[in-house]
Amino acid sequence: MATKSGLSQRAYCHTHFLKPHRFYYRRRRILSLRPQPEVSFLPVTLSSSRDRHSQAVRILLPTDEVVSMGMKKLG
Numbered sequence: 001m002a003t004k005s006g007l008s009q010r011a012y013c014h015t016h017f018l019k020p021h022r023f024y025y026r027r028r029r030i031l032s033l034r035p036q037p038e039v040s041f042l043p044v045t046l047s048s049s050r051d052r053h054s055q056a057v058r059i060l061l062p063t064d065e066v067v068s069m070g071m072k073k074l075g
Contacts, residue, residue, distance in 0.1 A: 005012055013020045059067040 005015075007015060009023065010020060012018070013023045056068060056070045061067065
């Protein structure tokens with residue numbers, strides 16, 4: 001709507017003869033109907049090792065992106 005037109009929300013309302021309070025109300029209603037992404041957490045257990053600094057965690061996301069975290073030895 002307003003973002004695709006390149007106009008600010010206020011300018012969009014003025015151009016399309018909309019009352020701003022109705023625009024914001026409808027926008028909130030539409031956005032609340034969108035499915036929210038499901039967020040879940042999984043426990044991660046690292047094996048015990050003397051050489052912890054060589055361990056790493058790789059997570060493959062559903063979008064085929066990879067998150068990698070290396071472990072650094074503390075102390």
